[in-house]
Structures are given as structure tokens and as C-alpha cells.
Amino acid sequence: xxxxxxxxxxxxxxxxxVSSDTTIMGKDDFLNLLVAQLQHQDPLNPxxxxxxxxxxxxxxxxxxxxxxxxxxxxxxxYQAAIKNAQAVDLIGKTVEAPGNTVxxxxxxxxxxxxxxxxxxQYLSANIYGPQGNFVGTxxxxxxxxxxxxxxxxxxxxxxxxxxxxxYSYEILATDFDGEAATAxxxxxxxVTGVNFDGQTPQLKAGDYSISVNDIREVTADxxxxxxxxxxxxxx
Numbered sequence: 001x002x003x004x005x006x007x008x009x010x011x012x013x014x015x016x017x018v019s020s021d022t023t024i025m026g027k028d029d030f031l032n033l034l035v036a037q038l039q040h041q042d043p044l045n046p047x048x049x050x051x052x053x054x055x056x057x058x059x060x061x062x063x064x065x066x067x068x069x070x071x072x073x074x075x076x077x078y079q080a081a082i083k084n085a086q087a088v089d090l091i092g093k094t095v096e097a098p099g100n101t102v103x104x105x106x107x108x109x110x111x112x113x114x115x116x117x118x119x120x121q122y123l124s125a126n127i128y129g130p131q132g133n134f135v136g137t138x139x140x141x142x143x144x145x146x147x148x149x150x151x152x153x154x155x156x157x158x159x160x161x162x163x164x165x166x167y168s169y170e171i172l173a174t175d176f177d178g179e180a181a182t183a184x185x186x187x188x189x190x191v192t193g194v195n196f197d198g199q200t201p202q203l204k205a206g207d208y209s210i211s212v213n214d215i216r217e218v219t220a221d222x223x224x225x226x227x228x229x230x231x232x233x234x235x
Contacts, residue, residue, distance in 0.1 A: 116173065
């Protein structure tokens with residue numbers, strides 16, 4: 001007499017139930033597997049209570065991690081909304097940020113702003129054209145530490161008036177011991193709009209834009225004393 005092999009019932013059904021189109025197991029899949037394991041355990045050799053407790057602890061940890069992730073996503077959305085609202089509030093105000101760009105207009109002068117971290121005996125500003133070509137130098141005598149500006153008449157070394165455009169500059173300074181001193185250029189601009197395309201709002205001012213994370217000072221007045229006033233900030 002031939003005895004047919006006993007097929008375990010319900011196993012294939014359970015496999016179909018817990019299968020998912022996703023490649024990552026979620027907490028519902030984990031719970032289904034745990035229940036299926038209890039349903040199909042060997043009555044003569046039931047699941048060890050220690051193993052069962054460990055699996056329940058894993059399930060609890062998974063649940064808590066999912067909740068933490070959800071709360072973090074909500075917090076990020078909330079912070080992004082606050083940052084966007086703050087950026088909009090800057091429209092019409094003058095902001096100051098690190099930068100070494102200045103916009104020259106026809107027949108006008110430009111102001112180069114910089115901060116000195118120490119007293120200096122000598123200082124010069126090298127100015128470069130839109131293509132990075134050297135156009136001139138402005139020199140200054142001793143200056144104390146703090147905020148300063150240099151006026152540029154918009155002319156090159158030969159006295160020729162330069163065309164309108166965006167120019168850059170670098171500050172070179174020497175202290176009273178003959179050592180190089182640190183000078184940090186800065187510029188200021190009146191904000192005319194905000195761009196929200198990226199993860200961080202970008203303030204628009206003329207042909208320039210700057211991340212709100214780079215702002216170091218905001219003033220309500222459109223004119224900023226002691227700053228390099230331009231149509232905008234470094235792109």
C-alpha cells in the first residue's frame with residue numbers, strides 16, 4: 001500500500017500573503033510572518049519563549065523607528081516652511097554676506113568693503129575684470145582692525161574708464177610686523193525676490209543670488225553704511 005506524502009497546508013497561502021511588490025520589509029510584513037510562524041509551529045516542539053520574546057522586541061523596535069522617521073520628516077517640512085517664510089520677509093531689505101564682487105555702472109564709482117581682523121600697516125585691493133583679467137590696484141596706508149571701505153573710480157591702471165559690468169577684487173594686507181594679515185571682503189544688496197527651486201531659498205538681487213544660509217546681517221534701510229553696495233550678491 002502506497003502512502004502519499006503529507007503536504008503542509010496553508011504554507012503557500014501564507015507566502016502569497018506576505019509577499020509584496022516592495023523590496024523592503026515593513027512592519028505589517030514582519031507581523032504577518034510572526035503570526036504565520038505561530039500558526040505553523042510544531043505542536044510537539046513549540047517556539048521557544050525566549051526566541052518569541054526577542055522577535056516581539058524586534059517588532060517593537062521596528063515600530064518605534066518608523067514612528068521616529070515619520071516625525072523627522074514632519075519636522076523637516078515644518079522647518080522648511082519657516083525658512084521659506086523668513087526668506088520672503090527679506091524682500092525689500094538689505095542683506096550682507098561674504099563676497100568679493102562689485103557691479104560697476106557707467107560713469108559711476110564703486111565701493112569695496114572688507115573686514116580686518118587686526119591692525120595693518122599697508123593694504124591694497126587688486127581689481128579684476130569680468131573675464132578675470134587684472135585691471136588695477138587701490139592702495140591704502142595704515143588701518144585699524146574692523147570694517148572698512150575703499151572707493152574705486154571705475155578706471156584701470158592707465159586711467160581709462162572701464163565699461164559697466166561685474167568686477168571682482170582681492171584684499172592684500174600686511175601688519176606692523178611685516179606679516180600677511182587677514183582681510184575678509186563682503187558685499188551688500190537689496191533683495192528683490194526669492195527663488196525656491198533648490199533645497200535652500202536663494203535671494204535674488206539683480207543678476208546675483210545668495211543662499212539664506214550665507215547671510216550675516218540684515219538691515220531694513222536700503223542703504224548700508226560701510227558696505228559694498230551692489231545690485232546683488234555672489235551667484
